[in-house]
Amino acid sequence: MNTTQQIIEKSNRYIAGGVVSLNRKTDLPIVFVKAQGSRLKDAEGKEYLDYHAAFAPHLLGHNHPKINAAVAHAMEECWSLVGSGTTPWEARLAELLCDSVPNLDLVQIFNSGSEATANAIRLARAFTGKDHVVMPIGGYNGWHDEVGRAVMPINVGSRVSAGEYPFIPISAGIPESTKQRLHIVNFNDLESVEAMFKKYPVACLITEPVLQNIGVVPPAPGYLEGLRALCDVHGVVLIFDEVKTGFRCALSGYQSICGVKPDLSVFGKAVANGWPLALIGGKREIMELFAETDLRKRVLVAGTYNGHPASVAAAIATLEILRTEGFYQDLESRSARLHRGLTDIFGNRAVISRNGSAFCAYFMNHIPCDWHDVLENHDFDFDKRYRLALIKCGIYHFPLPCKQGSVSAAHTDSDIDRTLELTREVMATL
Numbered sequence: 001m002n003t004t005q006q007i008i009e010k011s012n013r014y015i016a017g018g019v020v021s022l023n024r025k026t027d028l029p030i031v032f033v034k035a036q037g038s039r040l041k042d043a044e045g046k047e048y049l050d051y052h053a054a055f056a057p058h059l060l061g062h063n064h065p066k067i068n069a070a071v072a073h074a075m076e077e078c079w080s081l082v083g084s085g086t087t088p089w090e091a092r093l094a095e096l097l098c099d100s101v102p103n104l105d106l107v108q109i110f111n112s113g114s115e116a117t118a119n120a121i122r123l124a125r126a127f128t129g130k131d132h133v134v135m136p137i138g139g140y141n142g143w144h145d146e147v148g149r150a151v152m153p154i155n156v157g158s159r160v161s162a163g164e165y166p167f168i169p170i171s172a173g174i175p176e177s178t179k180q181r182l183h184i185v186n187f188n189d190l191e192s193v194e195a196m197f198k199k200y201p202v203a204c205l206i207t208e209p210v211l212q213n214i215g216v217v218p219p220a221p222g223y224l225e226g227l228r229a230l231c232d233v234h235g236v237v238l239i240f241d242e243v244k245t246g247f248r249c250a251l252s253g254y255q256s257i258c259g260v261k262p263d264l265s266v267f268g269k270a271v272a273n274g275w276p277l278a279l280i281g282g283k284r285e286i287m288e289l290f291a292e293t294d295l296r297k298r299v300l301v302a303g304t305y306n307g308h309p310a311s312v313a314a315a316i317a318t319l320e321i322l323r324t325e326g327f328y329q330d331l332e333s334r335s336a337r338l339h340r341g342l343t344d345i346f347g348n349r350a351v352i353s354r355n356g357s358a359f360c361a362y363f364m365n366h367i368p369c370d371w372h373d374v375l376e377n378h379d380f381d382f383d384k385r386y387r388l389a390l391i392k393c394g395i396y397h398f399p400l401p402c403k404q405g406s407v408s409a410a411h412t413d414s415d416i417d418r419t420l421e422l423t424r425e426v427m428a429t430l
């Protein structure tokens with residue numbers, strides 16, 4: 001077995017940047033080599049209770065036996081990527097998806113959330129004949145140019161409302177012309193959204209309904225309803241990016257909790273419990289642009305690996321588990337146990353914001369309403385030290401302040417109690 005240092009050195013030698021997603025880069029000398037249920041094991045044999053869940057897909061825990069068996073079964077049955085026509089398994093998955101999320105009249109299946117958001121924006125542009133896109137600061141919708149603003153910009157300047165922020169790119173290489181049609185406003189700020197809709201030819205507003213890439217920042221009462229009303233008035237397609245919230249907080253997504261119907265939704269992550277699969281779904285009249293016979297109006301859907309049988313088998317098996325009686329109640333009871341325990345430990349040093357099994361400790365005195373609120377009030381240094389101290393004791397949170405924690409169905413009550421015990425010890429030392 002290679003040692004941690006040998007593995008890191010080899011990756012640095014052959015992989016540009018040393019990791020295959022920059023979002024995964026940490027300065028910790030840890031390389032994970034195994035994962036099972038709620039546990040991770042590193043190359044030195046040390047075990048951790050995992051609350052990172054690979055940025056949230058592992059809702060059932062790692063290497064769930066039923067998901068692994070479903071993928072193995074698919075291979076034994078000779079399901080393959082044939083790439084001609086449809087398949088029985090993708091038809092079954094689409095049926096399950098439309099049945100699980102009532103707002104999906106039709107779906108399309110991709111490999112990653114970024115592909116799905118790119119296609120959702122393209123659909124919205126084709127449907128409206130307009131080009132501009134509005135999105136909040138503190139949201140993440142993937143790595144591509146059309147959503148490529150910095151997620152946690154520290155040099156964002158003071159609060160602007162009603163109005164927009166200068167575009168701070170997430171990457172070099174995004175064309176100036178693209179930036180001109182992307183408008184960045186605060187979350188929970190309807191005045192700014194309205195100002196953008198009045199000023200520009202806006203095709204869509206894309207947002208996570210709960211911001212879960214800067215922890216867990218919930219929508220204010222009436223905010224999502226307000227977005228729906230503004231989109232209706234101005235002919236703008238409302239896209240809910242449920243890549244993180246979808247299937248994790250409820251079978252039918254956060255849209256079933258807030259009661260607001262988006263025109264299009266995007267899902268990924270938990271839908272296949274860690275296998276690469278994402279989807280778009282929504283209103284028939286928009287989704288049918290994928291099947292338009294007039295080629296000038298048709299939106300192309302394409303991808304060699306779309307509907308890959310291994311991921312589709314994983315997604316079908318995942319949905320079958322999520323649809324069993326009591327699944328979400330059990331997950332909620334585990335998540336609430338952690339929430340209660342952490343609240344008790346933190347006292348007035350932190351607040352816990354939670355959306356089902358997704359949670360975040362903010363070292364401030366209230367649950368934030370947007371990125372400015374986090375930036376101005378959260379103790380980032382303390383958060384970093386807190387995460388590193390927990391990791392040292394075997395509780396793995398991603399070592400970056402404000403990153404969402406995820407409880408999985410594999411976490412037992414005793415895992416939660418152990419987490420609380422160690423958190424209490426850690427907090428006493430900080």
Ligand SMILES: Cc1ncc(COP(=O)(O)O)c(C=O)c1O
Binds near residue numbers: 113143213241244
């Ligand atoms: C809300 C949201 N949308 C889209 C994406 C992009 O998904 P992917 O990384 O699968 O491309 C992410 C990834 O973290 C996400 O959190």
